[in-house]
Amino acid sequence: MLKPSASPHLRRIERPFYQAGGVLLCLVPLTAFSCLYYGVRPLLLVLIGMITAMLTEVFCAAFARRRPTLNDGTSAVTGALIGCMMSPLTPFWVPAMGALFAIGVVKMPFGGTGRNVFNPAAAGVAFCALCFPTRLFTYPDPAQIAPLPLTDTSSVVTALSPAAQLSHNATASIDWLSLITGNFAGPIGSAGVIVLLACALYLWMRRSSSLLIFTPYLTTCALLAWIFPRSPSPDAVLTELCTGLLLFTGVFLLCDPVTAPRHWLARVCYGVIAAVLVMVLRHFGRFECCEFFAVLLVNALAPMLDRTCWRIADTVSEVMNR
Amino acid sequence: MKKNTPFAAFWDAFLPNNVVLLQAAGLCPILAVGTTLQNGVALSACTAAVMLPLSLFVTFFGNKLAQWLRPALYALLASVLLLGTAFALHFTVSPELYAALYIFLPLMAVNTLFTYRTTPLHLSMPPLVSLADAFGSALGFALVLCISSALREMAIYGTVWNIPLGYEARFPEAAHPFIGFLLLGFMSAALQWFKKLLARNTAPKGGADL
């Protein structure tokens, strides 16, 4: 019995979990590094974020009488990313609130996976930053040896992160080895340049992220940090790039395929505009880490960038072919 | 429900086509100063005090004015009326409350809540229907404003009408406009869901489901 079939009859099949699985795999070494310094607290924060996000998706889907799409792993990734952007000292309910906001307000009302306009992880952390700034930006001193206590964190010695020092116009004096291995006060996700760059490379090889976004972003950030340094030390550019959530944003938030543009020229412009916004917000922003606000702003531009850059590239290739 | 009877016009403007939740007019004062119930009630009273005379003016004299003149004249009239209500609020009720409303009471003069009443639909309404519609809009605005300001007061201060409710948890960031946006968004979604539920349950059985 012959059945109808639409061309092309051959498809390249990819499991739904493939894209999200790659990102989750990358977050494992980041969390592990942070656990090495601070004990089990970072892991719990990430797990709480993931679980809250998945539960919120199930609840919202049940409310809308739709099947929850947990098998594509995107809500787990959102929750894990929110957890990774927290400070190791953050109370456990903060990433939960962030994940609730991210999934319940930014992702599901727009239609669920693949239909959100704004990056849910960036929005969740932005919500936490606006509502609970002190809890988000209080970092423990990595020099202390004992692991962080789970409940009462009042006895922990805190330290200003290099990003905070730069934003207060003070010099961030950290040696380059500490910068590269992540041995400074910062969020869970700013584990170290080596790990983050390895994650970027891995995601690119898995075709989950685009180098066309990351490379212009990093280059523009470095250029702007070199032209407008915030500290007089010779390590100014390296300090600027390795502190805060700059690299983390470039690797995980900007390269999120749903909210990033698809056209190659649009991706390049997206990376450049994001870098400009990040550096401007770093110089003039209210918080020491403003990268997620930059991500949200540039997400709004993505569809317009796609269409405009496509038109430009099409016109240019037409002119060149004539 | 036909809109040409006073009760129908009142009800339609009050809930099914609520002026804030479904027509998205008058959002700014709710977001900015709708942080305590007292603020909310004061602003609602001022709005009603302006809306009702204005709607009568629209019905009797709207058609006689040139199209380009209408919004400006209504804003002027609203300002005059607001002046009166501001005086009453400041000298009769409470100067602190007047200060709490800050610039958002005078700004009501150019709010869409009043200026959108220059549409031909409103001009063609008979006086009683127009009054009922205005009353419904004012009450609808008051309802949303009071509910959202009560909720935000509970979150920020733990009180309602300055009466403590007895719990410790505070969420001071609810004073930010963006939390107000979220609250209004969810209230609007809830209203639409409720309307759909009502329509589904009152639809004729076996009829075409549009």
Add this chain to the structure above:
Amino acid sequence: MAPYKGIHLTFEKKPAALLPTAQLTDVKQVVLPFAYPTAAPVSPSVFLYDTLRRGTPLSEVEGEPFSVMRSSVTGVVCGEKTVNHPLYGELHCAVIDCSSDTGDEVAVPEDHLVTTESILEAAEKAGIIDELDGVPLVLKLREFQETRIDFVVGDAVEVQPYASSAWATLRSYAEEVLDGLSLAAACAGTNGYHIAACLSPSRRRSLSLRVGKERFFKADSRYPVKEPVRRGRKNGGVMVSKNAVVRRVGVQACLALSRAVRLGEPHTTAIVTVAGDAVKSPQNLQVPFGTSVQELLTRCGLSCDPETLILGDIMTGVASLTQDVPVLPGMTCVLAFAHRPTKLESPRACIGCGRCVRSCHAGLLPFEIYRRFENMHDEQLAALQAHRCDGCGTCSYVCPCNLELTATVLEAGRADNTILLDLKEDTDA
């Protein structure tokens, strides 16, 4: 300036490509249309119980003699039927019982002086159709005559997974194909005629020995093939400039042209690849036009009742719901699968990976066209130029969310910006 475009498909050409081409000469019955689909009036010139010879025209078409179908066999007309052909549409056909007498109605050329006019006349009389695009060869040659052409390329590139009929043609008749190409090039007034193919090094060497190294262009194996030549570089030692005008002709059409001009033979057979996992012995078959696909499959043997029958190769072929379809010019591949070639899951939402944009050789934004079409945003759709799509199917192939991008983009291009809006009244207004 444009980034990488195109995909690599895994070839499944063995064992069909390795086996010699089998000749199907004992066909009992053929079904042939009186004429190709045309707007001009068609008047059949053969009737019930008429005896036909190979090459007898079946009808007369006013003003379009190239639309006339010629009998591919010797036999007797035993009936008429209407066939809904998946590729050609509704066709009014003659059913011909084949007889063993192999007499042909041929027009043996009187002298061997070959001129452009004699080539055109021979192509028209033989009724040659180019298998690449279904255009009558005589129309193509007339266009060659009128425009300045730099290169005429025999397209044997075949980068889709299964088809190997062009290779089978070259393997058996390379010299005649080259001769046909030279005749086509003579019409175009150029000496630049070459065969383009994508082959393994050993096969490339053996072919180069037969046709000459300078007559062979090595083609890229990425699908889809926009052009069989690489511009601005040397192809087989021959420089093809960026502004060179290149035209493609199918190799089976070249073979038919050579036979028509040199021997006066009509175009009556096609080499078809029969493959797929439901076929016991995949191979290339040379069959007369009008042979039903069922006959081809019986000859190759079916291991089970196929669920999917594809006319054409797997990326651009059309699925047929019946095996009772006659082989006509343009059909070079028939695939039979026990189930669907790829088990399709239900489509998910677009995740924005951008692979469809990267792989679209027409430079479109398939995901955006899909989104606009699904949401009926008419005003944006025109700017996205969906009519440029040629249906290669690459976007649907690479999509990880199983979206029907190709079908939607083709439909959006055909809709020509007039989308019917399904107006519904909102119950809660």
